[in-house]
Amino acid sequence: MKTTKIYEGTHQWIMFGRDEGKPSNIIDTNQYVVRTANRCLLLDPGGAELFAPMMAAVLHHAPVDQITDLFASHQDPDVISSLGLWDQALTNARLHAPAIWEGFLRHYSCESIEYVPIPDNGGTIKLESVELQIIPAHYLHSSGNFHVYDPQAKILMSGDVGAAFEAPDSPVFVDNFAVHVEKMRHWHQRMMPSNQAKRVWIERVRNLDIDILAPQHGRMFRGDDVKRFLDWFDALQVGIAV
Amino acid sequence: MTNQTKSQFIAVASITSELSAVMVVAKEISLAAANAKAIAFRAGDKAKGFQPITDFINELAKETIELVTNINIYALVLYRLTVNEFQKTTAYNKFELAAKMAESDGAVYANTMQGPVDHARLSMQDCQRQFKRDVSQLLGQLEAVMHHARAARVIAANSRIEASQAGEYLQSLQAVAESVDKAAHTIHDNVQRCRIALSIYRNS
Ligand SMILES: [Fe+2]
Ligand SMILES: [Fe+2]
Numbered sequence: 001m002k003t004t005k006i007y008e009g010t011h012q013w014i015m016f017g018r019d020e021g022k023p024s025n026i027i028d029t030n031q032y033v034v035r036t037a038n039r040c041l042l043l044d045p046g047g048a049e050l051f052a053p054m055m056a057a058v059l060h061h062a063p064v065d066q067i068t069d070l071f072a073s074h075q076d077p078d079v080i081s082s083l084g085l086w087d088q089a090l091t092n093a094r095l096h097a098p099a100i101w102e103g104f105l106r107h108y109s110c111e112s113i114e115y116v117p118i119p120d121n122g123g124t125i126k127l128e129s130v131e132l133q134i135i136p137a138h139y140l141h142s143s144g145n146f147h148v149y150d151p152q153a154k155i156l157m158s159g160d161v162g163a164a165f166e167a168p169d170s171p172v173f174v175d176n177f178a179v180h181v182e183k184m185r186h187w188h189q190r191m192m193p194s195n196q197a198k199r200v201w202i203e204r205v206r207n208l209d210i211d212i213l214a215p216q217h218g219r220m221f222r223g224d225d226v227k228r229f230l231d232w233f234d235a236l237q238v239g240i241a242v
Numbered sequence: 243m244t245n246q247t248k249s250q251f252i253a254v255a256s257i258t259s260e261l262s263a264v265m266v267v268a269k270e271i272s273l274a275a276a277n278a279k280a281i282a283f284r285a286g287d288k289a290k291g292f293q294p295i296t297d298f299i300n301e302l303a304k305e306t307i308e309l310v311t312n313i314n315i316y317a318l319v320l321y322r323l324t325v326n327e328f329q330k331t332t333a334y335n336k337f338e339l340a341a342k343m344a345e346s347d348g349a350v351y352a353n354t355m356q357g358p359v360d361h362a363r364l365s366m367q368d369c370q371r372q373f374k375r376d377v378s379q380l381l382g383q384l385e386a387v388m389h390h391a392r393a394a395r396v397i398a399a400n401s402r403i404e405a406s407q408a409g410e411y412l413q414s415l416q417a418v419a420e421s422v423d424k425a426a427h428t429i430h431d432n433v434q435r436c437r438i439a440l441s442i443y444r445n446s
Contacts, residue, residue: 089333
């Protein structure tokens with residue numbers, strides 16, 4: 001598992017991805033960790049297949065008992081099918097996930113972990129002195145969907161928005177936006193169902209001060225590429241399958 | 243999924259299917275008993291010895307149905323245990339793998355994985371023990387059904403003797419005896435198959 005520190009301040013953001021041991025027939029994902037002095041939050045912790053390498057990677061940064069929070073942007077298996085395993089490994093943890101998916105996500109088994117349902121209008125996650133904002137992103141692509149914004153680190157973890165699929169050893173940041181666009185186009189057109197939802201989300205996100213846009217697949221966007229992405233996405237027609 | 247887990251799932255599933263067949267047959271016996279009772283009633287004195295036998299057959303069928311109903315509940319418990327054991331075993335294996343990976347990569351907090359690994363091992367072993375214990379109990383209940391089936395065959399043999407003295411009712415009463423015998427045979431065979439499927443998991 002490749003590890004990249006993307007923010008270092010009073011707390012840290014670490015990106016995990018490009019797992020070499022991953023079976024080739026499952027989708028490649030990025031996992032993010034927010035680390036404070038005594039706690040650790042895993043954002044979209046990944047599929048069951050990824051549990052062992054992900055846990056091993058996190059153990060470089062935190063002991064097991066300091067993994068206190070998980071966040072699932074939506075209910076997809078590539079996001080959170082590892083839940084049943086985290087549930088058995090962590091004795092003192094909470095899962096922040098969309099309220100409407102609670103009955104569904106519990107199929108993965110969520111007994112010792114406390115399910116903290118996120119209402120449709122979002123909320124916050126407090127990790128010691130760090131306060132993260134939960135930004136609604138419904139219908140992008142899931143009907144109950146959230147992103148996480150850290151105003152201090154200026155990072156927006158954007159779930160499946162901004163996702164791209166490419167070679168397993170590709171860099172973690174976009175370096176040529178024009179080239180990168182083609183790796184994203186079909187995904188966004190096919191996976192995102194609603195132009196209206198997209199418009200509302202873009203309006204909301206344009207008001208945030210973002211240094212890094214961090215999707216669950218592919219490469220992160222930084223600096224001007226964040227704005228480039230928002231402009232490109234704004235102009236894109238989505239929901240093309242009907 | 244390991245072969246061991248697979249065959250455990252199959253063994254537990256096969257109990258339910260064998261037992262549903264036993265249920266059908268036990269209901270057939272119950273029907274045969276009601277039939278025999280009617281014939282014996284019409285035959286009056288000629289089937290005097292047959293009347294108490296029909297009550298006995300009926301009783302036996304009822305008890306078998308009751309036993310099988312109980313065993314089915316047990317089989318469901320066993321199924322849940324098997325699912326549970328499978329999940330615990332998967333977790334244990336993944337935790338061990340994570341601990342090994344963390345250690346070989348020199349992760350600072352690799353040793354903190356020891357707690358979850360130990361805990362997962364204990365719960366996995368707990369499940370295995372509980373499964374064995376429950377299988378032993380289930381085998382005991384299956385033994386009781388076998389016992390009933392054997393008793394039914396003895397009764398069927400007696401019925402044949404009594405039927406031979408029933409004059410013109412001989413044929414219909416003999417048919418009753420035969421159907422009881424056949425049903426008892428089927429029950430015996432099905433239950434035997436359940437026992438064989440389960441016996442490898444018995445508490446030794
Ligand atoms: Fe998704
Ligand atoms: Fe995804």
